[in-house]
Amino acid sequence: QQPVQSPQAVILREGEDAVINCSSSKALYSVHWYRQKHGEAPVFLMILLKGGEQKGHEKISASFNEKKQQSSLYLTASQLSYSGTYFCGTNGEYGNKLVFGAGTILRVKS
Amino acid sequence: DGGITQSPKYLFRKEGQNVTLSCEQNLNHDAMYWYRQDPGQGLRLIYYSQIVNDFQKGDIAEGYSVSREKKESFPLTVTSAQKNPTAFYLCASSMGGSVLTGNQPQHFGDGTRLSIL
Numbered sequence: 321q322q323p324v325q326s327p328q329a330v331i332l333r334e335g336e337d338a339v340i341n342c343s344s345s346k347a348l349y350s351v352h353w354y355r356q357k358h359g360e361a362p363v364f365l366m367i368l369l370k371g372g373e374q375k376g377h378e379k380i381s382a383s384f385n386e387k388k389q390q391s392s393l394y395l396t397a398s399q400l401s402y403s404g405t406y407f408c409g410t411n412g413e414y415g416n417k418l419v420f421g422a423g424t425i426l427r428v429k430s
Numbered sequence: 431d432g433g434i435t436q437s438p439k440y441l442f443r444k445e446g447q448n449v450t451l452s453c454e455q456n457l458n459h460d461a462m463y464w465y466r467q468d469p470g471q472g473l474r475l476i477y478y479s480q481i482v483n484d485f486q487k488g489d490i491a492e493g494y495s496v497s498r499e500k501k502e503s504f505p506l507t508v509t510s511a512q513k514n515p516t517a518f519y520l521c522a523s524s525m526g527g528s529v530l531t532g533n534q535p536q537h538f539g540d541g542t543r544l545s546i547l
Contacts, residue, residue: 322472350532361520361538362473369533407472411532417488418536420465420472 321345323410325421332428337396340424342408344389351384351391352409352418355402362407366393398428432457436521436539442547443508443515451506451542453521460526462504463536466490467518476519479504508544516545 323344330338342351350369353376354362366376368384368391376382381394395402405425409418434455443449455462461480465473475488479498493512498504504523508515522536 352532352535354536361540364535364537367533367535409473409536417463417475417478418532419475419489422470422472 322419323408323421325406325408325424327424328422329425330427332398332426334399334428334430335397336428337394338398338426340393340395340406340408340426342391342393342410342421344410344412346389346410346412348384348386348389348410348412350411351382352411353380353382353391353393354407354409355404356407356423357404365406395426398426400428400430402426403428434521434523434537434539436519436542438542439540441542441544443544444547446510448507448509449515449544451508451519451521451544453504453506453539454502455504455521455523455537455539456502457523457525457537458501459523459537460501461524461534462498463522463524464488464494464496464504464506465520465522467520467541473520476506518543 323342326341353365356362366382384391405423407420407423409420437452463478464476474490476494477496479485495507519542521539524534524536526534
């Protein structure tokens with residue numbers, strides 16, 4: 321079951337904040353976040369694990385509500401380089417297989 | 431530098447033809463994955479392999495085949511049975527095999543863009 325991301329797209333000015341949400345209908349072991357720039361490979365940002373452990377990027381924070389099967393990615397003081405499409409990938413079973421959401425397009429303007 | 435190499439960058443397929451996309455990694459990762467990405471959509475899993483000589487179907491395996499004879503290599507064949515192969519194909523790898531539960535980041539190659547002639 322594909323997780324649902326919201327919003328589908330967001331436009332910010334430099335320095336503004338954004339929140340991207342990811343919601344699943346299944347119980348989750350972990351949530352991954354990746355950013356992809358146009359025509360390039362997705363780049364790892366963050367993993368949130370059941371039980372509260374996080375691994376990832378220093379300048380980006382995220383939360384994981386295990387009971388609601390939801391995760392949110394917080395981008396603060398956005399920079400032009402933050403532009404791209406953000407994907408969450410959810411893992412609800414044994415192993416490292418992910419199901420990705422459809423993505424949230426983020427555009428930061430100067 | 432360690433990484434994942436996909437080749438070719440662009441590939442064209444003729445009607446009725448099988449084509450093979452290459453994916454090689456030197457990260458010493460156990461697990462490898464193939465994803466398909468269509469415009470404006472997320473990544474959909476085609477096949478994945480957690481150890482050498484073993485692989486499993488993902489969500490959209492029909493019309494595709496893979497092999498995992500070496501740890502470093504996970505080639506994907508798009509067969510003539512795949513009627514709509516035009517897409518961006520991404521290969522990824524991660525540490526950990528079957529003992530780990532979603533706690534390893536996936537590292538992606540630069541992708542292969544496949545089109546029909």
